[in-house]
Amino acid sequence: MKIITTKENLLYGIQTVQKAISTKNTIPILSGILLKAKDNRLFFSATDLEIGIQCSVPVQTLSEGEVVLPARYFSELVRKLPETKITLEYIPENIEVKINYGDAEVNLKGWPGEEFPVIPELEGDYSFEIQPILLKNMIKQTIFAVSIDDTRPIFTGALFHIEEDILNLVTTDTHRLAWRKAKINLLNENKYDLNLIIPSKTLNELARIIKEDEPILVKGDQNQISFQTNETRIISRLIEGKFPNYKQVIPNNYNGLIRVKTKTLQSTLERASLFVNEKDGTSIVKLVIKDQTLNISSKSDVGKVDENIPIFFEGQEIEISFNAKYLLDVLKIIEEEDLIINLTGSLSPAILQTANHDNFIYLILPLRTSA
Amino acid sequence: MKRKIIHVDMDAFYAAVEQRDNPELQGKPVVIGGRAKSRGVVSTASYEARKFGIRSAMPLIEAYHRCPQAIFLPPNLVKYRWVSQQIMEIFSEFTPLVEAISLDEAFLDVTGTERLFGEAVVIAKRIKKRIKDELNLTCSIGIAPNKFLAKLASDLEKPDGLVVITEDDIQSKVWPLPVGKVWGVGYKTAQRLEEFNIKTIGDLAGTHVDLLARILGNWGLEAHKLANGIDNRPVLPEREAHSIGHEMTFDVDISDKEILTRILLELSQNVGFRLRRAGLKGRTIVLKLRFADFKTITRNHTRLEETNFDDVIFEESLNLFQSNYSGQESLRLIGVTVTGLVKENEVSKQFTLFSDNDDKFEELYKTLDQINIKYGKNTIIRASLLNDEK
Numbered sequence: 001m002k003i004i005t006t007k008e009n010l011l012y013g014i015q016t017v018q019k020a021i022s023t024k025n026t027i028p029i030l031s032g033i034l035l036k037a038k039d040n041r042l043f044f045s046a047t048d049l050e051i052g053i054q055c056s057v058p059v060q061t062l063s064e065g066e067v068v069l070p071a072r073y074f075s076e077l078v079r080k081l082p083e084t085k086i087t088l089e090y091i092p093e094n095i096e097v098k099i100n101y102g103d104a105e106v107n108l109k110g111w112p113g114e115e116f117p118v119i120p121e122l123e124g125d126y127s128f129e130i131q132p133i134l135l136k137n138m139i140k141q142t143i144f145a146v147s148i149d150d151t152r153p154i155f156t157g158a159l160f161h162i163e164e165d166i167l168n169l170v171t172t173d174t175h176r177l178a179w180r181k182a183k184i185n186l187l188n189e190n191k192y193d194l195n196l197i198i199p200s201k202t203l204n205e206l207a208r209i210i211k212e213d214e215p216i217l218v219k220g221d222q223n224q225i226s227f228q229t230n231e232t233r234i235i236s237r238l239i240e241g242k243f244p245n246y247k248q249v250i251p252n253n254y255n256g257l258i259r260v261k262t263k264t265l266q267s268t269l270e271r272a273s274l275f276v277n278e279k280d281g282t283s284i285v286k287l288v289i290k291d292q293t294l295n296i297s298s299k300s301d302v303g304k305v306d307e308n309i310p311i312f313f314e315g316q317e318i319e320i321s322f323n324a325k326y327l328l329d330v331l332k333i334i335e336e337e338d339l340i341i342n343l344t345g346s347l348s349p350a351i352l353q354t355a356n357h358d359n360f361i362y363l364i365l366p367l368r369t370s371a
Numbered sequence: 372m373k374r375k376i377i378h379v380d381m382d383a384f385y386a387a388v389e390q391r392d393n394p395e396l397q398g399k400p401v402v403i404g405g406r407a408k409s410r411g412v413v414s415t416a417s418y419e420a421r422k423f424g425i426r427s428a429m430p431l432i433e434a435y436h437r438c439p440q441a442i443f444l445p446p447n448l449v450k451y452r453w454v455s456q457q458i459m460e461i462f463s464e465f466t467p468l469v470e471a472i473s474l475d476e477a478f479l480d481v482t483g484t485e486r487l488f489g490e491a492v493v494i495a496k497r498i499k500k501r502i503k504d505e506l507n508l509t510c511s512i513g514i515a516p517n518k519f520l521a522k523l524a525s526d527l528e529k530p531d532g533l534v535v536i537t538e539d540d541i542q543s544k545v546w547p548l549p550v551g552k553v554w555g556v557g558y559k560t561a562q563r564l565e566e567f568n569i570k571t572i573g574d575l576a577g578t579h580v581d582l583l584a585r586i587l588g589n590w591g592l593e594a595h596k597l598a599n600g601i602d603n604r605p606v607l608p609e610r611e612a613h614s615i616g617h618e619m620t621f622d623v624d625i626s627d628k629e630i631l632t633r634i635l636l637e638l639s640q641n642v643g644f645r646l647r648r649a650g651l652k653g654r655t656i657v658l659k660l661r662f663a664d665f666k667t668i669t670r671n672h673t674r675l676e677e678t679n680f681d682d683v684i685f686e687e688s689l690n691l692f693q694s695n696y697s698g699q700e701s702l703r704l705i706g707v708t709v710t711g712l713v714k715e716n717e718v719s720k721q722f723t724l725f726s727d728n729d730d731k732f733e734e735l736y737k738t739l740d741q742i743n744i745k746y747g748k749n750t751i752i753r754a755s756l757l758n759d760e761k
Contacts, residue, residue, distance in 0.1 A: 148675075149674075149675050172724060172725070174723045174724045174725055174726055175721050175722070175723060175724070177724060244724075244725040249724050249725075284719055321719070323721060347722065349722075363724075365721065365722035365723065365724065366722060367719045367720060367721050367722070368719065368720040368722070369719045
């Protein structure tokens with residue numbers, strides 16, 4: 001393998017695949033990046049066997065071939081290279097790569113390319129297309145609610161529930177739930193009713209690296225899923241298990257409706273959550289809704305905050321407490337000016353939506369405070 | 372100002388409480404720890420049983436061989452804790468500086484209380500009288516200028532003793548004692564010291580600190596100070612509990628994962644029970660393993676939410692156990708502790724989707740605890756623990 005390329009292209013490739021590089025030391029070659037030169041493109045691949053990422057950049061290929069380089073040294077080196085023409089050549093007898101820039105030369109030992117695990121092409125029981133901007137938004141609007149506690153692995157991932165041509169993206173840590181709907185473009189005639197649980201890391205990576213405008217092709221089976229565009233491909237294992245019926249937990253009837261300015265509520269909550277409880281790091285806010293006023297208060301050993309916000313309110317006077325973080329996480333990603341909060345009772349879920357969209361819905365469970 | 376420290380040590384506490392409450396046991400050898408031929412160790416032996424050579428921490432089976440006619444009883448910790456509380460209350464009437472080091476032992480700092488209650492000796496006598504009159508139990512008391520000497524003193528004339536050690540007595544009363552009496556000098560350390568011909572506390576006091584540092588490491592300096600009667604540790608009044616834990620030392624090292632898992636369950640139950648009795652919940656579960664070669668590791672996991680449920684404590688400690696114990700080396704001790712404690716009624720309850728109902732569990736535990744308090748520990752236990760009770 002021998003190619004001519006630029007620092008920028010190498011860096012792009014490394015940064016795209018780097019999160020898939022294994023951080024465990026069990027299989028040494030997985031701490032490397034596979035470089036493969038073919039048809040004037042350089043393909044980068046990395047995998048920790050849970051997630052695999054592949055991308056390619058244009059290069060001038062003098063001879064085709066492949067090699068695995070230790071990711072840490074290779075990326076450190078590339079970062080420190082000058083902005084000049086760079087030649088990479090694989091020397092099979094030494095299992096090393098010769099990197100030339102200007103009249104300098106660096107040799108870096110690696111592994112033969114054929115020893116790297118193949119990142120499979122999935123045939124796929126299902127396949128559909130989705131717009132990259134849309135998918136990125138959907139991820140951003142739901143990923144914060146995944147669980148970080150791996151005692152129940154299904155909640156550390158996000159549910160893709162595909163009903164006909166609707167993708168329901170659902171996340172929950174059992175204290176709150178985020179549900180975002182969108183239309184997808186099905187690529188075959190199958191009747192879809194699929195439940196796939198995708199690790200949150202995969203979706204975070206997807207949101208990070210997808211930059212192109214063309215639709216993302218999603219396909220896979222019950223064990224693996226892949227997302228691909230012309231230049232980039234992510235393949236990930238799915239989390240095993242059955243996601244509970246999320247639709248069932250959304251209340252049908254409400255007995256209180258609040259309409260409030262998103263930003264006003266957000267700033268108030270940010271102030272109210274400043275004085276966190278030292279013991280467990282959570283800050284609890286109490287909401288008292290009465291007439292056309294929302295009173296928000298919080299207190300801890302450090303101090304207390306008490307504010308009133310004018311709102312539109314329909315329903316009976318109510319008092320309800322929440323973990324402030326759960327409310328703020330939602331408010332931070334809502335761009336609409338007006339927020340609707342539906343309440344069913346002091347000890348029952350609150351539903352947050354925006355005034356103009358019904359394609360996302362947030363459910364937050366309250367706290368019963370100690371006194 | 373010279374300090375006046377009192378160390379109170381109840382005489383054969385567990386056994387004495389049982390004998391007090393059951394006239395049939397009085398004057399008889401009583402061994403608290405468990406059934407005669409079971410695997411456990413002696414927790415307390417009555418003075419009558421001690422005449423047969425039965426000592427604390429001795430395997431029950433050995434105790435049985437020494438004195439087959441002894442009465443073997445399982446410990447009733449709920450009762451002992453209750454009596455202990457009554458004792459501690461008596462102490463606290465004399466000084467706020469009471470440090471309970473176990474159910475049957477405490478330090479009292481009575482420095483400067485002479486005008487209020489009289490000399491330390493007078494206080495000690497009053498404490499002994501009150502414990503005898505009100506609780507019908509005896510104790511041994513040591514009085515000294517520091518904790519180390521006070522504890523040595525209380526041990527000198529057991530049972531029902533009262534010994535004062537002043538700085539002038541160190542040479543005559545303390546130095547002739549074997550080194551094993553020094554805090555932290557166990558059987559093995561004592562053996563090492565004996566190799567250097569250090570047999571008494573006086574020998575230890577006379578040994579150069581450099582040599583002690585070589586024999587005992589960092590601890591050498593500390594031991595040297597203690598031997599010379601120097602101990603500046605303050606009496607720390609009972610703080611709010613920071614952790615609640617239980618551990619079990621095996622008389623025979625164990626590597627059988629099934630047995631160890633059962634012990635974990637038992638320990639978790641004990642910890643959960645005590646947490647609930649104290650009205651506490653904790654977030655961090657700590658597992659302690661001591662291997663046959665005395666190497667000790669502790670591993671912990673912090674949960675997102677506080678708990679005091681046996682099941683959760685067990686599940687967490689079992690996870691830690693499974694990921695930290697290969698089964699190749701045998702263990703001599705295993706322990707479960709919950710830390711990061713908060714008062715139960717100060718924990719806000721975050722409601723949860725898709726989970727078993729916690730409230731049901733709360734009710735369940737409340738009921739179980741009530742039954743076990745009323746009818747005795749282990750009236751209701753898990754089926755998997757029944758094997759032990761054959």
